[in-house]
Amino acid sequence: MRHEVKKVSKIVDELIEFCFLHSTEKVNVTVENKKDRFEIIAHSDNVNCSDEKVERLKELLSVQRQNEIEEYYWQLAGEDEHNGEFSLVGMMVDEAEVKFTCPSLTIKLVRYKK
Numbered sequence: 001m002r003h004e005v006k007k008v009s010k011i012v013d014e015l016i017e018f019c020f021l022h023s024t025e026k027v028n029v030t031v032e033n034k035k036d037r038f039e040i041i042a043h044s045d046n047v048n049c050s051d052e053k054v055e056r057l058k059e060l061l062s063v064q065r066q067n068e069i070e071e072y073y074w075q076l077a078g079e080d081e082h083n084g085e086f087s088l089v090g091m092m093v094d095e096a097e098v099k100f101t102c103p104s105l106t107i108k109l110v111r112y113k114k
Helices: 001-021 051-061 069-078 086-092
Strands: 028-033 035-044 095-103 104-114
Touching: 001 028, 001 035, 001 086, 001 104, 051 086, 051 095, 051 104, 069 086
Parallel strands: none
Antiparallel strands: 028 035, 035 104, 095 104
16 A cells, blocks of 8 residues: 555645646645545646647656556656656556646546455
């Protein structure tokens, strides 16, 4: 269970970093530890982001979860200073939903427990 909590924490770090790198001043993050899954929701009302950037974010988060890759690379999430690690985050979650109505952004991620 400890590794699961650390993985969820890395995912949350990436969401917060994305929002702050896009000029937000406030990010609300909710993490729920449910019986069969973790639900992570990040919301900001003041993100300076383009529709194209959000579409790319959706693409990166919508890849199929890949347990094998996740086991080896999850600790690296957040280690690249120049690019977000959303391709890795996408491999660590089972569901992703991104809603963007400029300037409000909401990202909901679901990670099922094994």
